[in-house]
Amino acid sequence: MANSLNNWGTGFWIRLAGLALLDAIALYSALVLIENESWLMFAGLVIGVLFINWVYLWPRTAALRWITPGLIMMTVFVVVPIIFSVWVSLTNWRTGNILTKDQAIESLESRVFVDPDAEGELFDLFVYTDDAGEYRLLLVDTETGDWQLGEPRERSEGVIESAVIAEGTVGPDWTEPPETIDGWRLLSQRELFALSTQIDFAALVIDLPQGEAVILGLSQARVVVASQQYVYDEQQDILFDTVRDRACPPGDTTETKGNFVCDDGERLSPGWVAFVGTENYETVFTNEQVRGPFARVFVWNIVFAILSVALTFSLGLLLAVTLHHYRMRGVRFYRSVYIIPYAIPAFLSILVWRGLFNANFGTVNALLDPIYDLLGVDPIGWITDPTWAKVTVLFVNLWLGFPYMFLLATGALQAIPDELLEAAATDGATGAKAFWRITFPLLMVALAPLLIGSFAFNFNNFNLIFLLTNGGPPVAGAEVPVGHTDILISFTFNIASSAGRGNNFGLASAFTMIIFALLLLISAFSFRFTRRLEEIYGGL
């Protein structure tokens, strides 16, 4: 019997049309990628497209056809970001090192040197042309009206001797430059701007007797000390400073990799993204900034994640069991109500909670005010007191998280056959006993993996901490800024993104990898535990 996928029916032609479309798009993308010289992406594209064509054209790969879309999604959304993060964690990608080496060289080579104490003479600039399409620049001294017409050159080219071809004056009260000089005609502003798309005016220089003059915008010029301070020698891989006469080879120490470092020790910026190996990982383990508060943050992180899961699961399960009872009325209404926290975007409700828990002006303390008065105690600092802040974080996470557990438990409860409980009742197990001995273990078989997932999620619950307390209140006297409710991810976020001299993406990625490894360990351990559960109860 013929495989239906390989018949010449409509399905085949639809498949072919789809492939043709995909290949056409791929071919077009490939051209764009070649133009941009993104060879890595080009290779990925070619391999991916060839694979897809192979899978959908050859008859033997029929089974692969079903899983291929999933494979592609997994590659694009999971594998590639992980590989990218690993790569970033092995580089010095941070503030000051975000460019490619070519871009950094280009940036340094475009530097003009102006002596800050003796800024050079300023001129007004006009551009003249002749019939042959050549052009000359007219520099007029604003004060005296003296002008010089000269031939410009590219900054990187050699000096033109006697570049000035004509001189004169329009007098101190001048308003307009001469219309024509020796057959050269003044360009209108419009023509000048049009010309500026063909000629890189920012790189032009005129050699005046006073020195090199560079162009500012399209209407002024200034005599400078050097029109190009740095010159890169590709053979030697050294950047030369023509003004201060020094050589600047690329640095080779941990601190200077990815920057040119001059003989006198000055590190030039911008630098470029350089491969630094395991240095970021070494920083994580040796840096006092990280090691100091690590234990405190790690312990709270574990406590926070475990309690979050335990509390949300308990409440969710309790509500689910309550609503599951056959004599319960208005089940639909309650279910809708319980889902509400799940339906509101968390970032919104977290901010609302933050306002409600405001120690001075929040609704919570306003409501509790009579009780405080009665007991004669100070109002509770829900977000400002170290202990209460933790309670608040857990409470808000409970509010945010229980609907999820409620939904899961409801679903799992409905999947447990009633006969089991009926049989148990016959044997005399009812109520609490039946729940703990029969229902709960069966639920755990289905839900334990999800609880581990929830643990992993809460372990990295950056949104909640960042928006609710921002890690605060701060720990008094700590050697680095750390808060009482900081978890690893919020703590490392602060270190990697706002400490020191700006962002440090390399270090941040190294942290991410380590947190990922920690989570992997914890999850692997937990899954082994749940497998045992399954072995015991899975057969039921």
Next chain:
Amino acid sequence: MKRRYTVLAAVIMAFALLVAACGDSAEDTTTTQAGTEETTTTAAETTTTTAATTTTAAEALPPLLVWADEKRAPVIQEVGAAFEEATGVSLQVEIVDFGSIKDEVITKGPAGEGPDVFIGAHDWVGELATNGAVAALDLGARASEFTDNSLLALQWEGAQYGMPYATEAIAMYYNPDIIETAPATIEELTTACDALESGVECLVVPGGNDAGDAYHHQMFITSFGGQLFGFSSDTGFDGSTVLINSEETVAGATLLEELVADGYVPSTNYGDAKNLFVNGEAAFWFTGPWEVGSLNTPADNPGAPNWSVATMPTVDGNAMAPHVGIQGFYQSAFAQNAALASAFLLDFVATPEVMTALYNADPRGSAYKATITEIEGDPVAATFAASAATGTYMPNIPEMGSIWGPVGDNFLLLRNGEVDAASAMTTAQEQVEAAIAGG
């Protein structure tokens, strides 16, 4: 099997056709995009001017892309008509949230997707220049048209990196229904507060309760002459000299500690402070000119009180100098046409009309001398300008990134009475030094 080969041939034919179609349609869409941009961005009339009889390739010039926030964008867009008429280059202004411009420029610029010109705060200059994201901008003869302080703020390692347009600094708002005349010294302020009825707070400052705020505490750092970093007018701020636990700074923090202990300064975060003042429940409020709008708009604050603003009080004859912020235009290092971008800034934006229009769009104090003269009569603007004149510009070095967290956190602990002034400043100093060394 033969049939399969014919099918493959058909597939390849289909590629070729589709690619051809794709190429064409891609070109089509880009041209139509350019067309719509032109009509939407250039106030339409310009095409009717027949001045451009000289035949040039002007129509083919790519537009100049500017990033600005929603307040500044319309003003810059109005320059577009004149710019295009004079030059044949159209102007495209994209609205980008002010707070995200810096990061967007840093990530998109090197990839070739950034703007040619963008606006920003002066304290970005260190990070932008270190990253190679901005180009130096020699203002030439235009430089004399701006205030010295604002130009200095946009300098980095001896080069000018932007053209300023606005300055801003914190001043002291007060409620004239409660306080008759603005106090000149901090002693007068506390004396005035002693006469307040109960239930009215004295001085509200953001940065207490649950959110640290180093920016709103700078006036306490400087009240006895302290500074965050070493400073010289030649080389600017020195990130290797952190001065947070200096005698002067601790004295300033002690002043705050006493004000807190005596109940003059309640523990308020930004929102708390604002609520208290706009509800008429606080006499004084330290914050910046950006709140003028909300105080003037009864729709936002129906109960908005009478308000007035004064320069910061003095302490022992010393001004409580706030951070001075400067906003300016930057030219991207990845501008498609650097000369054109500079020409736009120097010849079309640095004019009294545009600078005054920028001021009117968001009155924060101008950096342009002609505009400053023009708005002299406005008492609110004059007060904020006077307040800015007492302070130095906020440090523009990347090390400033290490200040916000530790200084904000430790002032927060001080405001909540958990540490004393000396230990708060010592801890902040250590944390900042550790962060700079480790980062």
